[in-house]
Amino acid sequence: MLERFVSLAVAGSGGAGVVTTGNLLLDAAARVGWYAYMTRSAGPQIRGGEAAAMIRLGSAPADAHDDHYDLLVAADWESAGRFAAELPLGATSIVLGDPRAGERPPFLVDAPARMLDLPMTALADEIPGGRANMVALGAIAELIGLPDEPLLAAIRHAIGAKGEAAVEASVASLRAGRSAVPDIPDFPRLEPRPAAPGMRWNISGNEATGLGALRGGVRFVAAYPITPATEVLEWMAHGLPRVGGALVQAEDELASINQIVGASYGGVPSLTATSGPGLALMTESLGLAVAAEVPVVVVNVMRGGPSTGIPTKSEQADLNIACYGLHGDAPHLVLAPHSVADCLMTTQWAVHLAESLQTAAIVLTDQATGQARAVIERPAELAFIGQRVVPESVAGYERYALTVNGVSPMAIPGMAGGEYTADGLEHSPSGTPSSQAADHQAQLDKRLRKIAGYNYGEHWAEIDGDADPDVALLTWGSCTGPCREAMARLRAQGWRVRLVAPRLIAPALPGPMAEALAGAPRLLVVEQSHGAQFLRYLRAHYDLPGEVRSLHQPGPLPVRPGTIVARVTNWS
Amino acid sequence: MLERFVSLAVAGSGGAGVVTTGNLLLDAAARVGWYAYMTRSAGPQIRGGEAAAMIRLGSAPADAHDDHYDLLVAADWESAGRFAAELPLGATSIVLGDPRAGERPPFLVDAPARMLDLPMTALADEIPGGRANMVALGAIAELIGLPDEPLLAAIRHAIGAKGEAAVEASVASLRAGRSAVPDIPDFPRLEPRPAAPGMRWNISGNEATGLGALRGGVRFVAAYPITPATEVLEWMAHGLPRVGGALVQAEDELASINQIVGASYGGVPSLTATSGPGLALMTESLGLAVAAEVPVVVVNVMRGGPSTGIPTKSEQADLNIACYGLHGDAPHLVLAPHSVADCLMTTQWAVHLAESLQTAAIVLTDQATGQARAVIERPAELAFIGQRVVPESVAGYERYALTVNGVSPMAIPGMAGGEYTADGLEHSPSGTPSSQAADHQAQLDKRLRKIAGYNYGEHWAEIDGDADPDVALLTWGSCTGPCREAMARLRAQGWRVRLVAPRLIAPALPGPMAEALAGAPRLLVVEQSHGAQFLRYLRAHYDLPGEVRSLHQPGPLPVRPGTIVARVTNWS
Amino acid sequence: MEHLQAMRGLAPKDFKSDTKPVWCPGCGHFSVLAAITKALAELSLPREQVAVVSGIGCSSRIPAYTSVYGFHGVHGRALPTATGLKLARPDMTVLVTGGDGDGFSIGGNHFLHACRRNVDMTYIVMDNQVYGMTKGQASPTTDAEWDGSKLTPDGPCIEPFPPLKIALAAGANFIARGSSSDPNDLARLIVDGVRHPGFSVIQVLSPCVTFRPEQKEWKKKVRTACVDYTDDPARAARRLMTDDGFNFGKVLFKGTRPAFVPECSDVPCAIPELESGFAV
């Protein structure tokens, strides 16, 4: 493999500037044509508690962390210790600690890593306005081969407004860090690459989701804040009014889902974003959207459950409620992006599908992807713009007409002659309430038909790897990145591997799935849930070929590529 | 088979006394030692619209309607016509119509039935205070062999308070009906049987549910009215205060579920009852009950869905939301009674299990069973009384201690030294919020273990029929009655058949299920849903043996025994 | 009046659909429907520019009985649905219809926040102090002693909820009471409400003849309010304090708070302009 990666983590207390360090690294990395993936972790304190930034830089895009970190920079031991489980170290890992921080802490005593001193605070103290985190940044830059110029540009971009003195103090701190770090010949270094300006984006999953919605045509959002979905909304609150749309903060999730149903009934593509507890409050009205055939999109950024669970950390355990949480027979769409960049494409596609099929679409992302920040290739334009079938003529118009493909033309308020009443009560084709078995059957058939019979094309899944595999990895969402990496490692060991990650979770597409899995004698289903929700969903809806095994692990720790590799190589 | 049954339907407009006729028949039937099963249907009008009573009387209990009605009594044709799809007639069926009602209506023109005149209104007009529905009742009684005496007792019980004149007018009407009906030699007649007083109960499914809850120990109910669950609550509002409990009408379902969570946290077994839309509003807080380990029981009386759907009619389409509707990994209990009488046993067991396992239990009944009224054998006492494990000592008490069976002793407010905070946030064994992966894993394991590892004994399913079957019928809830009848018919034709109807839907019990289905080369899964929800649930959680076929049909028409027989005999 | 309307355009009957109401004979909601169609005719609105939005209940069935755009949503959520519609489609005239259960019990939070948010729409609540649709349970406006429900056989034992007082406290800017016994008068109030910029609340006494037959007497008890509206909340509050609930036909309070309109650029930019923020 020609691509190179380096993994590093920075941990410290609230004031230590950990996140600033991470952001500067990402910005600088983008400027030298690298790619990056960064997640963050924080303690339970609302503000001022400990924080860690976990960063992977590479010559190619990465959608997952490695099994361990090449470098851990600890501003103090206590803060770093809080994240011990999240910061696995390997035999070649380097830990840079401030000698002022005292004794090596218990969690590092048995760690295989190499411990080195970096007098961050002492060096910073020597510089007027100097900062320890900038010293650390300099040390990191030196180790990984990041030149001065992009770092300076990043610093200027971030704090230029504070004046030249602040910039200079930072630069001096950087340089002090560079000189203080010993030469470690075997440390992984990356080569700068020529990068055309603007061809790299620095974007978070939640921002990409918001942008995808806008690109898909969403012009109305109503929502109630909830971690970790709020950034989707914050970005849209900034973006929507600029493109002629609006965002409303609602009194609760019951209001937000019904506001978007009302707005969409009015012809305006609409969306809300929430997380597990909020989604639970929305399912009644999602059923209304399905029955009354009003397109809506709900982005659910998953966090640890059940109940309030672990609000700031990631898990993939809302698959059940997303697929099955509506009462009655209520077929709808469930989609899941598999990376930060894919949040854009999948959300845009979700809007397109919801509008085309006049139904509810749930987009499942998670805290790991939503709050991750990545340096990615500038995304291409996509042709998915929400489009509703409207009546060509209103003569004898019937809102819920029994069409062949199940999609009934939808009159938009303001359209003379199209007046009808949208209804969550079962109805006849005209929309008049009906409790007749025949009407019920006809409308149930129609609502299923339009979704099950639609041609979703190639986008339904990411499929990659070998044609005649020894094993197929079947996964979804943020486990796709680790699976992709596991696949690469397995192939490097001589295995033939296929990766299948459906972007469209519901409806199930038995034909394409059978084709995607054809010839795989072994199938490993990989997911981040305690209850193996994805495996059970697959069993319910697909005939899975070959020997099926499950790797399911709850949050908040990510599923690591090495764990997947081990499960495949120790098949049982 | 020695048991005999007769099926009859009475239809008329709002004022025609259709339901009174049905109720009197049931009461009288009980008095001669018969069993009965009655469902009702009404038009969309809130009051005063058309109504139909569908009744099956027999020498043995019946939990389902037959394929067609032996007798249809129509007070007028228009009303009867509204129920055409619900009132199938066979070649030997009799239709009694009032000659004053005019022409035989379209839906009967092609019907195979025999049409007879019964001048109900004319005969009633001749009697001072006479009533056409009593004339009809007399005619029915004459046809099916129901003697005068129990009918008189039933009438006296129902309207005795109105005075002797009213009773006499009814009796005279009855007699007029008896004499007006022609002799139909091949009409199915039942023999009166000696019946000890009090050994037959006349009870509805919803009442049985309420009684089961009381027997299980429920002493607090909070609820919001919704069709068709309201009668559960009405009966409890009457019963609970008498046994020292209380029922509170809440402002909405969010309030009712949280009120019962609060009451149960206080140590009092608590329940609410609702239907689909209400259940959807409760799932967030059901997740809280699971995570905080507070026992609660939610009875969900299913109606046609999705959304508001068909609120007055039956369907089995809330299985998905009941099993999967909670966000995060939230294992809980789902139970389903399979008959009117079983509502008592299953609800009582649900309370027992919820209390023993400190979790949420959802009891799924449906409109058909809940609003059906049946004459049944007096139910036995059962030993299931809600019982919580409380701490034996409070020294070093930890609310969420990691016990072997997963059940942690629960301190009840008022218990000194047991003070703890119940929490929907993930927590350590002591209950302190924790976002550590290890705590999350331990508590997820514990909450799963207590439910998956419990010994549910024999009650988990109704299992009946042949040891070495040609085919097994796997069904649930109100489809059990039709399946049981289909089994009887198939066995009469020489088939070897087994019936398996789990009362415990979640958790799945792979061992007992494998045993129950062992040896069946063919498996027919029978359910009343459009999306084959039960089949998919089974596929997800069980390895189903043999050739699996699905008979899934949405509501509101019941699944008829003949349809099941036909599916088995025309296997494909 | 009808003649004049006919000259201008549509007559009240043109705003009625062909769907037969499921209501009990004598139900007050019939008159409310008549008042709404009269008001729409009076306002000379084109059918396609009007939407009637509701939740669930007997009263919430109204949309299907009109010939304008209608939305029959879920129980308690009429106001947010209507809010979304109006904010996304400010050109539409939005009426919201419902009952005391839908609006003040399960929908109470949205009622509070609609009064506060002040989106330009007209909310007509048919108050019959009972849940008609579910066959007669106590609602938030039911008397504490009413023992007609099997769910609360000794009465709800809770003081009734004063909807107009709450509306005033929550910041509603147009508060009125009508009665189904006088649909012409009610039509006038609705016209006034629709013309008022912002959120208008009209409580309508509309008897449930089936589950509250004693409400048939209401037509004897109601009286036309003798004073016209005030724009002083303190005075309105005093009036509501002494109100017995049977004064109708007049607007009680009208304020001047501007209607809520979300921020939105008049000259929308193209999406790539927004995207430039992500480029490094």
Add this chain to the structure above:
Amino acid sequence: MEHLQAMRGLAPKDFKSDTKPVWCPGCGHFSVLAAITKALAELSLPREQVAVVSGIGCSSRIPAYTSVYGFHGVHGRALPTATGLKLARPDMTVLVTGGDGDGFSIGGNHFLHACRRNVDMTYIVMDNQVYGMTKGQASPTTDAEWDGSKLTPDGPCIEPFPPLKIALAAGANFIARGSSSDPNDLARLIVDGVRHPGFSVIQVLSPCVTFRPEQKEWKKKVRTACVDYTDDPARAARRLMTDDGFNFGKVLFKGTRPAFVPECSDVPCAIPELESGFAV
């Protein structure tokens, strides 16, 4: 005062748990916690007879920081949870704690109905005019112009919600305002609220120093109210009309409506007695 309490039994510190609050240094909620523990000591209640119930929010974390029975439920549902507990266990003393978002936004309907239902419990709402826990969005009590949130960058543009006016209109019978700047005073109000039979609402001005740093100035703005409570709702309403939101330390309104207690037989019968109704 503490000395006296210690003689009687438990001191305030005995009502504190060992769990370290997640709050930001300087958060007003610390004082509210102190006031609650002081009040419990003053009331000389045994720990096991007290339960503190909450929803979700920074303020809603309080139960875990006390040493009594606690319930940390879901967002917005503290009041129904507490209602169920109190009705099922009338012997328990029930406090409810939460924030302006939890109580007035998502929980608004329960707030209305709790005021109306009048179950004997004490509701302490820490009002910081912001959603602290979710990092600073506008709450129902936030000023229309506050532009500190990325979700409403031009301000919520909606008039703030007046919680005590709503409480009064909805029928609350004990209405008071406290401030985290004076925990002793607040403790006194809480004691008074707990002793009041029925539902007591105490709004507490409790600054969010992180997302509303300007609220640090509140301690300069607040003033002890100069008049004591009235039992006349009309007078209370007038006072609230002219109130600027910074008068604290006094009960504003106390009514005499009896607390809600559900019907329940003192001499419970056996279940078979009920069953006899089914036998034919």
